[in-house]
Amino acid sequence: MNIIGNFIKGVINVTDKITGDDNPIEEQKEVLKNLLQSGKDTSFGKAYGFDSILENEDIQTIFKLNVPYFDYNEINVKWWHKLHEDQTDVTWPGSPDYFALSSGTTGKSSKRIPVTDEMIDSIKQAGIKQVLALSNFDLPADFFETGILMLGSSTDLIENNDHLEGEISGISASNIPSWFSGYYKPGKEIAKIEDWDDRVAKIAEKAPDWNIGALSGIPSWIELMLKEVIKKHSLNNIHDIWPNLQVYTSGGVAFRPYEKSFNALMGKPVTVIDTYLASEGFIAFQSRPETDAMKLVTDNGIYFEFVPFNPDYILDDGSLSQDAPSLSLSEVEKGQNYVLIISTVSGAWRYLIGDTVEFTDVDRAEIKITGRTKFFLNTVGSQLSVNKLDDALKDIMESFDMEIPEYTLCAKKYEDGFYHTWYLGTTSKQDSKEVAKKLDISLKAANKNYKVARSKALKGVKVFMVDPEIFYTWNNRNKKKGGQVKMERVMKEEKFAEWEDFVKKQN
Numbered sequence: 001m002n003i004i005g006n007f008i009k010g011v012i013n014v015t016d017k018i019t020g021d022d023n024p025i026e027e028q029k030e031v032l033k034n035l036l037q038s039g040k041d042t043s044f045g046k047a048y049g050f051d052s053i054l055e056n057e058d059i060q061t062i063f064k065l066n067v068p069y070f071d072y073n074e075i076n077v078k079w080w081h082k083l084h085e086d087q088t089d090v091t092w093p094g095s096p097d098y099f100a101l102s103s104g105t106t107g108k109s110s111k112r113i114p115v116t117d118e119m120i121d122s123i124k125q126a127g128i129k130q131v132l133a134l135s136n137f138d139l140p141a142d143f144f145e146t147g148i149l150m151l152g153s154s155t156d157l158i159e160n161n162d163h164l165e166g167e168i169s170g171i172s173a174s175n176i177p178s179w180f181s182g183y184y185k186p187g188k189e190i191a192k193i194e195d196w197d198d199r200v201a202k203i204a205e206k207a208p209d210w211n212i213g214a215l216s217g218i219p220s221w222i223e224l225m226l227k228e229v230i231k232k233h234s235l236n237n238i239h240d241i242w243p244n245l246q247v248y249t250s251g252g253v254a255f256r257p258y259e260k261s262f263n264a265l266m267g268k269p270v271t272v273i274d275t276y277l278a279s280e281g282f283i284a285f286q287s288r289p290e291t292d293a294m295k296l297v298t299d300n301g302i303y304f305e306f307v308p309f310n311p312d313y314i315l316d317d318g319s320l321s322q323d324a325p326s327l328s329l330s331e332v333e334k335g336q337n338y339v340l341i342i343s344t345v346s347g348a349w350r351y352l353i354g355d356t357v358e359f360t361d362v363d364r365a366e367i368k369i370t371g372r373t374k375f376f377l378n379t380v381g382s383q384l385s386v387n388k389l390d391d392a393l394k395d396i397m398e399s400f401d402m403e404i405p406e407y408t409l410c411a412k413k414y415e416d417g418f419y420h421t422w423y424l425g426t427t428s429k430q431d432s433k434e435v436a437k438k439l440d441i442s443l444k445a446a447n448k449n450y451k452v453a454r455s456k457a458l459k460g461v462k463v464f465m466v467d468p469e470i471f472y473t474w475n476n477r478n479k480k481k482g483g484q485v486k487m488e489r490v491m492k493e494e495k496f497a498e499w500e501d502f503v504k505k506q507n
Contacts, residue, residue, distance in 0.1 A: 092347030126282035146213025239267030425468035
């Protein structure tokens with residue numbers, strides 16, 4: 001009998017029942033109040049009158065009237081840079097012990113996002129909530145005796161003056177609770193290896209020694225790791241070496257483009273659970289099997305606002321117009337696209353995280369990530385978000401029986417007008433012109449604005465198919481291999497010209 005596994009599963013089931021139903025709207029009001037109380041004596045809190053906001057009955061409305069939106073560049077120039085000049089109590093009490101390095105998918109240099117002790121605790125608590133939610137997935141008792149392989153960035157953090165720097169996955173892994181260390185793979189020594197390829201080689205070497213029940217990480221890097229393990233041990237699939245693998249938790253990336261290629265590495269189905277861990281905090285996780293949407297963590301140090309996704313509100317650099325209206329959780333509607341704004345226990349205030357989301361269930365506060373503000377393709381009015389691009393790509397994969405784990409595109413201007421120019425990462429030998437024709441049809445069916453644009457200045461679709469390895473090499477060239485890194489789905493013409501030149505050299 002799986003005595004330990006049955007015990008753990010029983011504890012999880014009981015604890016989840018004891019916690020009972022939550023009230024996301026009331027939880028959010030309390031979170032904002034606590035954030036303002038904690039921040040009122042900081043330089044930021046004094047500048048924006050947190051004391052007076054707290055005196056009002058409707059602090060949610062007064063808060064958004066008093067405090068402007070910030071993207072990273074603006075809050076860093078005006079406030080966070082002071083943290084690197086030995087100033088304290090800037091946007092949050094004290095000074096942070098960590099900074100999360102994040103260039104995201106669009107930045108040219110690393111952002112340094114403060115990570116306070118309170119945020120570390122917030123991430124841990126959200127992780128516990130996710131573990132408790134496993135009671136909803138009807139997993140067998142023996143699952144709770146297996147290891148979880150977390151593939152993130154290196155936990156060997158960089159010392160910089162009085163703080164440590166690294167990607168949020170590395171910071172989180174370096175702060176795992178002691179009770180979890182027995183389940184955590186690849187373990188502290190391997191997790192510290194800086195070079196991603198060396199780390200994966202060590203994982204592949206040690207793979208036979210581990211009983212892995214769950215995987216966690218960005219889909220593209222998880223796939224590469226699994227391929228290395230399969231190759232090293234001459235396996236048919238990953239279940240040949242990890243027969244008890246039952247769960248995969250994705251992280252902040254739509255899983256749909258990877259589903260076909262990921263499943264090709266499996267010997268049997270696994271439960272895929274989406275997770276939304278960003279450099280700015282643990283935002284949401286999938287809490288039940290009936291949906292692939294994720295539940296916002298509404299009681300844990302992050303206050304959410306939602307700006308209706310309107311192209312008129314988005315500036316050329318992807319930031320928000322200060323005139324853009326924001327909604328609280330009590331005001332959002334199902335099926336609408338919103339720009340996500342957060343205020344956190346790390347001293348981010350009305351911060352544009354760069355993601356867009358859509359509510360699938362308002363009462364449960366469940367969302368799906370629909371794209372990035374900078375990845376919104378609106379050249380000549382086509383108005384395509386990443387989720388629409390992913391949907392069209394899924395249609396292509398099903399129609400032509402192709403695996404396309406990576407892609408990027410640009411609304412590129414040719415002599416006769418604009419074309420949506422796609423690069424698909426695939427080993428398929430399908431006719432690119434036929435694929436382009438099908439893409440065009442799928443996008444017309446999915447988006448009326450695209451259909452209108454195609455009748456005017458948007459001339460059509462061009463498709464180029466390249467080996468997926470080229471995408472990984474591109475990220476590696478930009479020192480972005482592994483960790484939380486995601487490929488740019490939509491590029492501006494200048495960046496796209498660099499990409500096309502890079503592809504030509506690779507070929």
